[in-house]
Amino acid sequence: MNDQPKKSGLLSYILFILFALIIWNAFVQQSQTDSPISIDYNEFLRMVESDKFQSIVIQSTEKGGSEITGCCVKDKDGKDASYNVFVNNAALPAFMDILRAKPKIKIFPRPIRETSWLMSILINWAPMLLFIFIWIFFMRKMGGGVSAGGIGGIMNFGKSKAKMSVGHQVTFADVAGVDESKEELVEMINFLKDPKKFTRLGGRMPKGVLLIGPPGTGKTLLARAVAGEAGVAFFSLSGSEFVEMFVGVGASRVRDLFENAKKNAPSIIFIDEIDAIGGKRGMIIGGGHTEQEQTLNQLMVEMDGFDPNVGIIIMAATNRPETLDFALLRPGRFDRHVVVPRPDVKGREEILKVHARKKPLAENANLTAIAKGTPGFVGADLENLLNEAALKAAQKEQETITNSDLEEAKDKIIMGGAERKSMVMSPAVKKVTAYHEAGHTLVAKFVPGNDPVHKVTIIPRGMSLGLTGTLPEEERHNYTKSYLEALLPMMMGGRCAEELVFKDISTGARNDIERATELASNMVKKWGMSEKLGPLNYGKDREHEYLGFQIQGAQDYSEKTAQTIDEEKKQIIDKAYRKATDVLAANRNILEALASALLEKETLTGEEVNNIVKQFKISQAN
Numbered sequence: 001m002n003d004q005p006k007k008s009g010l011l012s013y014i015l016f017i018l019f020a021l022i023i024w025n026a027f028v029q030q031s032q033t034d035s036p037i038s039i040d041y042n043e044f045l046r047m048v049e050s051d052k053f054q055s056i057v058i059q060s061t062e063k064g065g066s067e068i069t070g071c072c073v074k075d076k077d078g079k080d081a082s083y084n085v086f087v088n089n090a091a092l093p094a095f096m097d098i099l100r101a102k103p104k105i106k107i108f109p110r111p112i113r114e115t116s117w118l119m120s121i122l123i124n125w126a127p128m129l130l131f132i133f134i135w136i137f138f139m140r141k142m143g144g145g146v147s148a149g150g151i152g153g154i155m156n157f158g159k160s161k162a163k164m165s166v167g168h169q170v171t172f173a174d175v176a177g178v179d180e181s182k183e184e185l186v187e188m189i190n191f192l193k194d195p196k197k198f199t200r201l202g203g204r205m206p207k208g209v210l211l212i213g214p215p216g217t218g219k220t221l222l223a224r225a226v227a228g229e230a231g232v233a234f235f236s237l238s239g240s241e242f243v244e245m246f247v248g249v250g251a252s253r254v255r256d257l258f259e260n261a262k263k264n265a266p267s268i269i270f271i272d273e274i275d276a277i278g279g280k281r282g283m284i285i286g287g288g289h290t291e292q293e294q295t296l297n298q299l300m301v302e303m304d305g306f307d308p309n310v311g312i313i314i315m316a317a318t319n320r321p322e323t324l325d326f327a328l329l330r331p332g333r334f335d336r337h338v339v340v341p342r343p344d345v346k347g348r349e350e351i352l353k354v355h356a357r358k359k360p361l362a363e364n365a366n367l368t369a370i371a372k373g374t375p376g377f378v379g380a381d382l383e384n385l386l387n388e389a390a391l392k393a394a395q396k397e398q399e400t401i402t403n404s405d406l407e408e409a410k411d412k413i414i415m416g417g418a419e420r421k422s423m424v425m426s427p428a429v430k431k432v433t434a435y436h437e438a439g440h441t442l443v444a445k446f447v448p449g450n451d452p453v454h455k456v457t458i459i460p461r462g463m464s465l466g467l468t469g470t471l472p473e474e475e476r477h478n479y480t481k482s483y484l485e486a487l488l489p490m491m492m493g494g495r496c497a498e499e500l501v502f503k504d505i506s507t508g509a510r511n512d513i514e515r516a517t518e519l520a521s522n523m524v525k526k527w528g529m530s531e532k533l534g535p536l537n538y539g540k541d542r543e544h545e546y547l548g549f550q551i552q553g554a555q556d557y558s559e560k561t562a563q564t565i566d567e568e569k570k571q572i573i574d575k576a577y578r579k580a581t582d583v584l585a586a587n588r589n590i591l592e593a594l595a596s597a598l599l600e601k602e603t604l605t606g607e608e609v610n611n612i613v614k615q616f617k618i619s620q621a622n
Helices: 004-031 041-049 092-100 117-142 150-156 179-193 219-230 249-263 291-305 345-355 367-372 379-395 403-414 427-446 481-502 507-525 559-586 588-601 606-614
Strands: 055-060 066-074 080-087 106-110 163-165 208-212 233-238 267-272 312-318 336-339 453-457 467-470 603-605
Touching: 041 066, 041 080, 041 092, 179 208, 179 219, 179 312, 179 336, 208 219, 219 233, 219 267, 219 312, 233 249, 249 267, 249 291, 249 312, 345 367, 345 379, 367 403, 379 403, 403 453, 403 467, 427 453, 427 467, 427 481, 427 507, 427 559, 427 588, 427 606, 453 588, 453 606, 481 507, 481 559, 481 588, 507 559, 559 588, 588 603, 588 606, 603 606
Parallel strands: 055 106, 208 312, 208 336, 233 267, 267 312
Antiparallel strands: 055 066, 066 080, 163 233, 453 467, 453 603
16 A cells, blocks of 8 residues: 555645644734833833832843833723833943832843744744645645645646546447447457457557547447456546646656556557547647647657557547547557447437336337437437436336336427426417417428428427427438428428418527528538539538637639529528418418317327328318
8 A cells, every 4th residue: 555645644734733833822922911002211210100010020132121011000991001111221220220219119020032943943934834835735736636645746747647447347238329330349359358369460450549429429438348348457538638737747647648558458548539639730820839739749659659569559539530630640540440420210229228228118118219209319318318208207206217208308308498388478479389380290291201290399498489390210311302302391381381371470480491591502502402503512611620610611603603502592492482382371271270289289299190180181282
């Protein structure tokens, strides 16, 4: 066991006690007597002549002369008061003759005060000791707390903050929805278990594996699962933990990290959010050499400096690979790039099953439907969905999590908040919302190519007053022009219903218009779906390297082309608007029935929508 932290902590306490003794001594000396009142020599003599004092203390001083203190005189409040005066050596004999003529006054001579050498040293060094104590206190806090070992924390700035764990409970059985990524990492596991199998023919295992994917897809979990499957030590830390306010600390921590990994080989080093230190060098305005660049240089040196066959694999994760320095990505450093994508519908269902292991689900819980209704969700989103459903069920004091709880949790996440049941909508606003959502629903039902309607509600959630949700029958990895041309009228259906029924429009269609405009813009500018402009890309939008803001790239086309782009976008939106209006006008009776049902029930399932539509003769609009 290492006793250094205890010794360092003991020294801190000793310094604190010494400081406290100095302060205590000062207060004791101050409180031994009440502070006397200083007066001039003549006034003091008058008080002696008048027999005001009962006793006088003559205290010799080192500077020559004596401090004379007379006691005790009643003050205005009737309390005892003392007075003092300084008498130099020349006047002291005459003053003593006056005192001897006063036999009633008791005289107490005192020798020069002698301070012990130890106390003198303490008093003289008190400011310095105080400064040292404060400095040690702050360095201890900044040096890592308990793990830094008190005063030892001052010297621990250069130590790695990586957390080492052995004997992991996480395995590939706990990771779902990323089967292809797991297959790519199986080779790494086999190498860690039996390195000689790969080196006997002169092969070299990759030094580094870079996990690339959106946030929440399970990159960290996948790295832990690799260590768990291989049964090796696992060092994990974030890229931001390398850099401190002091120059050179990051590079020192990199060296310490690799030294610890070599001592515990075979092992895995995992650096999360490596873009915090692995960004392209020279991006700082003015070309200044930053601490981040120095840390990156040291990381690349360490990756070049160790034998790949010693059993150390470096894994890192990022969701911004385009910002990483090219030298970091070359072979011999991060050789393998493993993409961890958003899961498809099958992967989402598997992830839901993994997270539902320790949660009691009711028999009617339909994880397949939830997986279909959550396109774009990653593992973290799905785990959060199940957690929200569990909290909802617990709030209702249920024994199991029902499908209703899952649906409510899904709607809460998608719509950005829980049901705002306390929100009071006026009958007029509620009616407009009902017809708006009924318009979306009717167009989705009658325009071929749209996904089936899953749920319609006019219960407010988050910033939305209602929702029309569709459920794709199969996972889509790309979108055809015909599908997009069917989706746009569905987006416009709410606005068209308002105008058709009320001869007026509202702000409720703001989000629909934004989405439709963006979709039409992408069809024209990025996807080559305009007959006039053809299969060309206009305008290179890119993600800005600072805070992820989207910025518009430089316009690489003429003003005439820009005008044509605007005309094509408007033509696509106008066509969708006309189609939606025609469908709603031709089936006005069904629109009224759907809106009435929503006003009565507030929420309709896809099956209830189908039953309402079946009651009417459908008039397909041309």
